[in-house]
């Protein structure tokens with residue numbers, strides 16, 4: 096049941112009223128509601144977007160000290176998403192994750208995090224000075240995808256580091272794998288520390304009973320969601336939600352002020368209000384249709400010879416996890432193509448664009464924005480991708496398991512502020528990495544800034560390259576050279 100007041104959109108309505116009011120504007124932005132908008136831009140965007148691109152006028156409240164329409168819109172969002180308090184974000188989940196870490200960890204304090212966390216978490220570690228305690232996620236060797244950390248691995252990490260200030264999870268993952276948040280929340284509650292969830296890909300979960308439960312419904316203390324990824328807000332618009340009393344909410348507000356512009360875009364903020372209104376009032380019906388289309392796509396794709404669709408019913412470790420059914424991952428290797436090749440053909444020649452290519456896979460995001468025509472187009476394009484199925488994968492499988500994370504030597508923050516130099520890779524062994532090196536597959540970083548470069552890690556990365564994988568994050572993707580921390584006589588080694 097949707098409370099009647101979820102029909103309201105206070106911020107959107109206020110922006111609309113002001114956009115239509117005639118005034119002499121002597122404030123920012125300089126285009127003065129479009130009066131000096133560059134013509135090619137106005138041709139692209141239309142004029143109304145400029146009329147609504149307004150600054151913090153008295154009626155429009157203040158994102159950092161809300162008492163008016165932003166406060167009202169955030170309260171409606173909290174009710175709709177199942178939170179006690181919600182903050183609108185104009186800089187993506189990226190700034191929400193930074194604020195979550197800044198609000199829970201002081202420099203030198205420990206944070207338990209999965210090794211396959213998103214780049215934004217690495218930035219948060221650099222900004223906060225928190226020390227990561229890495230937990231290996233489960234891994235599906237058949238699909239070569241990283242899953243989530245098991246409750247047992249979180250329990251073990253906390254037993255070893257009972258002083259950790261928080262646990263952070265990524266759920267759902269890019270592939271739609273959802274962590275066992277309920278079990279992990281029970282563990283963090285025993286330690287009385289907050290469970291923070293990077294739910295960038297899960298903003299829709301609260302709005303349909305057939306979807307896996309949202310992080311908040313499963314007991315997380317904080318969730319950060321990219322409303323722009325799976326709902327219909329504008330790109331960069333996101334939310335941070337909190338419940339319970341394990342987090343200092345004033346500190347979250349303070350931290351958000353550190354990582355956001357003092358001139359947040361009202362186009363983005365109003366799009367959050369509109370996306371919340373849409374989902375709270377019609378979300379279940381919209382997602383009914385999305386789930387129907389996803390099921391149809393799943394069936395039809397799996398009937399194409401040479402294609403396989405990721406499910407949780409296989410015998411792989413993935414069956415221990417819930418899968419978001421609106422996320423479609425297909426294995427393309429039976430068509431004799433890598434995921435990267437298929438992605439290029441689909442995008443360049445067949446006008447179908449996936450979200451994420453992998454070595455063997457392609458991942459598609461389905462949202463209420465997708466139509467039956469999109470699904471028909473996708474199926475047709477995949478059918479025409481390779482009329483003659485190829486019996487074997489184009490490349491040997493990379494090794495399934497990543498080496499153990501090497502011992503951290505200095506914190507990601509200390510590494511970021513250290514001088515660096517580039518060395519031939521052989522000479523870089525036993526030096527400290529300045530780079531984040533992540534092979535695909537499996538998408539789990541092997542080296543992070545501040546970690547010791549071991550011969551084992553280099554051998555593993557070379558094996559990935561030799562088997563057709565790619566390395567991301569390193570300046571030299573051939574791995575002939577590595578960027579390392581320049582160690583001086585009064586170096587920082589050992590300092591966190």
Ligand SMILES: Cc1ncc(COP(=O)(O)O)c(C=O)c1O
Nearest residue numbers: 186187188189213215293295321
């Ligand atoms: C798992 C995960 N977390 C966080 C982010 C950052 O989200 P945003 O783009 O909204 O800043 C992303 C973006 O792709 C992501 O995949």
